[in-house]
Amino acid sequence: MTSNETAQGAYKTGEYAITKQDLTKAALSIGALGMEFSWTYANQMGLAFGMMVKKMLKKIYHDDPSGYAAALERHTAFFNITVCLAPFVGGIAMSMEERIAKGEMPPESVNDIKAALMGPLSGIGDAVFLTTIRVVAAGIAISLAAQGNVLGPIIFLLLFNVPQYFLRVWGIHKGYEIGVSLLETAEQSGIMDKVIKAAGIIGMMVVGSMTCGMFWATLAVEFGSGDEVTTLQSVLDGIMPGMLGLAFMGLYYFLLKKKVSPMILILGTMVLGVVGVYFGILA
Known part of the structure; x- marks a missing residue:
């Protein structure tokens, strides 16, 4: 199966299937855009992540209220990442939830994967968006503003936000597609248990490093x-x-x-x- 075929096959049809529109709406939902507005000391971005994916979870568990409640509880657990990369993780998580709903994966595996992705993606996201794009955008905007040009703040907002919004939408689609292809490949090769175990180990390493670095x-x-x-x-x-x-x-x-x-x-x-x-x- 080619990558294009896998991507097309990721999107199923039917009343309760997750569609491209569902993913796009989730990437631009109040949960995705408000990752830091509902930040808590207990779960950090967990509540916002749950809000971002809840409509898709309702589709996946449309005939299983207890399954939906358990899934929503999973996705409001501790989560922290560069905010514009959260939809990418959400796409992967939803492809896994479809397998979990069918009994093909253990429920705890999805949070293992999320924990394993938090650290590496945050390192990339913070470096690219917070210490590079934001600094460059601010430098250009300040230079324009110092000359009395009213376009200064507008240029800053555009340079900083347009790449982020593009990444949010592209990321959630790509995450969902990658999640499906990754799970299919792992299932066919018989290494699914090893992938989940490795993700759990990496997740514990992330938690351990945060325990030392944030205390x-x-x-x-x-x-x-x-x-x-x-x-x-x-x-x-x-x-x-x-x-x-x-x-x-x-x-x-x-x-x-x-x-x-x-x-x-x-x-x-x-x-x-x-x-x-x-x-x-x-x-």
């Missing part, structure tokens, strides 16, 4: 005297850098499994931070 706390407890004074934090870093963040991640994971509300954990962390700094335990 900001230092133990200020000192011991020793004179020139031999050292901190507990330096001792822990000597054993394993990021140990404190790993410990708290494990604690939060345990509490979440015990159904403790994420908002309680967030508020508790804020209180713990203030109290720790006040008593000189944290810095």
